[in-house]
Amino acid sequence: MSGPLLTVKASAQTTPSGNPLPSWNDGAPKQAILDFVRATTDTASPNHVPPEDRIAVFDQDGTLWVEHPMYTQVMYCLERVPAVTAGKPALKDVEPFKTVLSGDREAIAKLSMRDLEEILAATLTGMSVDEFDAEAKQWLETARHPRWKRPYTELVYQPMLEVLRFLRDNGYKTYIVTGGGQDFVRVYAEQVYGIPPEQVIGSAGGTKYGYGNDGKPFLTKEPKLILNDNDAGKPEGIHLMVGRRPYAAFGNSTGDREMLEWTGAGAGARLKMLVLHDDDAREYAYGPAQGLPDSKVGTFTSALYDEAKKDGWSVISMKNDWKRIFAFQ
Amino acid sequence: MSGPLLTVKASAQTTPSGNPLPSWNDGAPKQAILDFVRATTDTASPNHVPPEDRIAVFDQDGTLWVEHPMYTQVMYCLERVPAVTAGKPALKDVEPFKTVLSGDREAIAKLSMRDLEEILAATLTGMSVDEFDAEAKQWLETARHPRWKRPYTELVYQPMLEVLRFLRDNGYKTYIVTGGGQDFVRVYAEQVYGIPPEQVIGSAGGTKYGYGNDGKPFLTKEPKLILNDNDAGKPEGIHLMVGRRPYAAFGNSTGDREMLEWTGAGAGARLKMLVLHDDDAREYAYGPAQGLPDSKVGTFTSALYDEAKKDGWSVISMKNDWKRIFAFQ
Ligand SMILES: [Ca+2]
Ligand SMILES: [Ca+2]
Structure with missing residues (x-):
């Protein structure tokens, strides 16, 4: 293991003048990332971390890519309904499928959590894993985000892609730890984020x-939940799938609180960062932290903001800390 | 990724005269391993596998280390009973703990599966993951196998250590896929097998x-089973934890059947191997395949043997194919 990792380290060290985070404005969050990597990779540092322990975890929705107006995977499930009901015509006149097929956006937005779970079960389970992969892949190629009219896989945050690469260039193994479906994210994570399926939780x-x-x-994909990877489920999922405590954790909502706490409870230098969506012009603005509009999707409460400030977590302002949001801009 | 992997590949190619499997006798199983690695790593081969897809999975008990007279983790649980009942004295007079504390080997051997489950729950759950790690680590340092009077971690098969290393030297990611406890095996897998915790399923x-x-x-470790990693649970666990189909799979009992089938159902060159314990002199002899004595621990049935022959899986005879069994011999 030492050979390849030494190679990686050498290449990082031979470009000290290069800027590994070109889409970041100078400021406390950028500095926190640079300081953390220096502290954990410099062999002379008291907080040096052996290469095999370098684990970094990233929430996905709202941390690595756009989650508004609705989580991408929920869009997938809603848009899969016509194909599913075509195969089972009896469902066409049954709620909640009838409402989804009506295309009535207001009515769809009012569907209950129970309705949504029924739609998720119908569109995410019952098929073979190979069939699901093919269906999700095809949708991702053709679906477009309502605002930017681009594939969802282009709506990834360029500054975060730079962080992923910078950490990997310094020997970190990068993981996605998402409340979204593991099988869904695995379909595109390698191509979009450079993260292989076994590093998607x-x-x-x-x-x-x-x-x-x-x-x-x-x-066959079964309608039986093994891991609800939200809230406390994130550290529990990391223990199940990785078995080591991360040194760096990135999130954007209350669903990431326990993951950042768990990361921060380890000894030595630990990086804990939250993305705050405060840029209505270039992306979206929601909180309700810092007086931003409330949102059911990716809620960042004032309590989470207070915990971040109290425990020294970094809050990334999309408006102030990011020079650009997307690669296509 | 290409940098480190190219380095690994180059080092493998610059020692063509070296014997990567010195503890193996020449024969069909050794040749199958060598042919498989050549077929999947030679870029000119029609069965070449891209480095990122090179996944190899290994059962542990009876495939990588000794499982007789009893699975090591069951020995751990039985030997932990005095410490557990010391903390909860009320348990001392309650079955099955009373029988375990009596030290009566015959009575212990007669404990039912339900008794055993109660002992497993009492010794493997209810503590923090850090406490469990420390307890298991300490036991592994002091416990001795009844036959060889050596630590269990020395009773690993030297020929299989060579296979693990040979595959890794050729860009394969090696995983343990065991019916044993994931947290238990993770305590020593890195030190003993060179397999990090995140590659132990x-x-x-x-x-x-x-x-x-x-x-x-x-x-806190809970008495709630998420993954029963035996039989069909092995391919299901591989899907959950890896998300790709392996190219090579090693096992030794009926509990590995589905894992080898799943591996073999992929396209291209796939290596499927079973270890047959037919060496009573140097280790143990059990089947009941090939007329060997029957065993409840690591059962290798005639039906499994027939499936192996029919589907072109390799059966490794410990007696004939392995020059030596343990590193200390
Ligand atoms: Ca999120
Ligand atoms: Ca076994």
Whole structure:
């Protein structure tokens, strides 16, 4: 292991004049990232971390890519409904599918959590893992975000892509730890973020092993939740899937609180950062922290903001700390 | 990623005269390993596998280390009973703890599966993950195998250590996929096998996030099974934790059948190998395949043997294919 990692380290050290975070404005959050990497990779540092322990975790929705007006995976589920009901015509006249098929945006926005769970189960389970992969891949190629009219996979935050790369260039293994579906995010994480499937932790359902008519085995996605990767489920999921405490954690909402606490409770230098969406012009503005508009999607409460300030977590202002938001800008 | 992996590949290619499997006798199983690695890493091969897809999975008990007369983790649980009952004296006079404390080997061997589950729950759950790590580590340092009077961690098969290293030297990511406890195996897997915790998949219980009196968060091991990593649970666990199909799979019992089937159902060159314990002199002999004595621990049935022969899986004879079993011999 030392060979490859030394190579990585050497290449990082031979470009000291390069700016690894060109889309970041100078300021406390950028400095916190640079200081953390120096403190944990410099062998002379009292907080040096052995390469094998360098784990960094990133929430996805609202931390790595856009989550408004609605989580991308929920858009996927809603837009999959016509295909699912085409295969099961009896569902067309049954709620909540009838409302989704009506295209009535106001009515769809009023669907209950129970309705939504029924839609998620119908669109995310019951098929083989290979079928799901193919369906999600095809949707991602054709679906467009309502505001930018671009594929969702282009709506990733350029400054965060730079952080991912900078950490990896310094021997960190980068993980996604998302409340979104693990299988869904794995479809594009390698291409979009450079994060392989085994480093994507997300809400995960069970699968069931069985055999096709040809005798070949396959796995079917089951409507049984194994890991609800939100809130306390994030550190629990990290323990299940990684088995080590991270040194760096990035999030943007109350769902990331426990993950940042868990990261911060370790010894030595630990980086804890929250993205605050305060840029209505270039992206969206929501909190309700700092007097920003409240939101059900990606809620950043004042209590979370207070905890961040009290415990020395960094709050990233999208408006002030990011020179640009997207690569296409 | 290409830099480090190219380095690894170059070093493997510059020692073509070296024997990567010195503890293996020449024969079909050794040749199958060598052929597989050549076929999947030679860029001119029709079965070349990109480095990021090179996943190899290994069962542990009976495949990487000794599992007789009893699985090591079960020995751990039985030997932890005095410490657990010391903390909860009321348990001392209650079955099955009373029998375990009696030291009566015959009575202990007759404990039911339900008794055993009660002992597992009492010794593997209810403590923080850090406490469990410390307890397991301490036991592994002092416990001795009844036959060899050596630490269990020395009873690993030298030929399999060579396979692990040979695959890693050729860009493979090696995983343990064990029916044993994930947290237990993670305590020593890095030191013993060179496999980091995040590449150990095992039977896993849930954890619960909470706060100590000092306000610090911790995770408590819960008696709730999330993944039963045996039989169909192995491919299901691989999907959950890795999200890619392995190219190579090693096992030794009926509990590995589905994992080898799942591996073999992929396209291209796939290596499927089973260790047959047929060496009573140097280790143990059990089947009941090939007329070997039957065993409840690590059962290798004739049906599994037939499936292996039919589907072109390799069966490794410990007696004939392994020059030596342990590093200390
Ligand atoms: Ca989020
Ligand atoms: Ca086994």
